[in-house]
Structure formats: structure tokens, C-alpha cells
Amino acid sequence: MKKCTVCGKSMVKRKGETPEGISYSYYLCKSCGEEIIDMKQLHAVAEKYRKIKSYKAKLSKWGVSLGIRIPKELIERYGLDKKQVITFIPEKKAIRLVPT
Numbered sequence: 001m002k003k004c005t006v007c008g009k010s011m012v013k014r015k016g017e018t019p020e021g022i023s024y025s026y027y028l029c030k031s032c033g034e035e036i037i038d039m040k041q042l043h044a045v046a047e048k049y050r051k052i053k054s055y056k057a058k059l060s061k062w063g064v065s066l067g068i069r070i071p072k073e074l075i076e077r078y079g080l081d082k083k084q085v086i087t088f089i090p091e092k093k094a095i096r097l098v099p100t
Contacts, residue, residue, distance in 0.1 A: 002036070004029035011036065022048045 002011040011027040011034075018024070024045050026037040037045075055074060059066045070080065080086075080099060089096040 002027045004032060004034050005036070006034045007032040018045070018049075020049070020052060022052075 003009070004011050007029060009029055009031040011029045014026055014028045016024055016026055022045055024037065024041050026035055026041070028035050055071045057068050057071065059068055061067075074080070078099060085100050087098045087100050089098060
């Protein structure tokens with residue numbers, strides 16, 4: 001059993017989930033509320049994030065505009081439809097696509 005680094009009392013193992021649905025384990029101190037995730041678990045979650053975030057698509061010329069194809073996995077995950085409107089939100093180093 002792990003000991004809390006803040007108060008020294010024993011910690012219990014818990015399961016959590018990121019907003020994207022990635023599950024992980026962590027330790028919780030019932031006394032002071034400190035939460036700890038070990039490095040192995042942290043690296044596993046980071047690797048899953050890399051896989052989730054690594055969709056690529058080629059741009060295509062469509063008249064005077066550029067088109068992009070959205071991968072099937074993302075269409076299914078976000079429930080997109082061919083008649084749906086997408087809002088483009090420019091950010092400092094990225095473009096956010098938001099289904100409306």
C-alpha cells in the first residue's frame with residue numbers, strides 16, 4: 001500500500017477516466033485528499049492521447065478553396081453528418097473545428 005507524501009497516511013487505489021474516455025488508476029489519500037498517479041500509468045495515458053490526437057488528412061483543391069476529409073473514426077465518435085455545418089475557430093497555433 002502506498003503512503004501519502006503529504007500526510008504520511010495510507011492511500012487507496014482508485015480508477016478515473018479522462019473526458020475523452022481514457023481510463024487510468026491513481027492513489028487517493030482519504031485523510032488529506034492528495035491524489036497521485038505513478039509515472040508508468042501517466043506514460044500509458046499520454047500514449048493513448050497521442051494515438052487519439054494523431055489523425056491526419058490531406059488537403060484537396062476544391063475550386064478556389066481547399067477541402068479536407070474527416071476520418072471515419074472521428075465522424076462516428078462525434079456523430080457528424082454530411083449536411084452538418086462546422087464552425088472554424090482560429091486559434092494562435094491551430095484551427096478548432098466545432099460541429100454546430
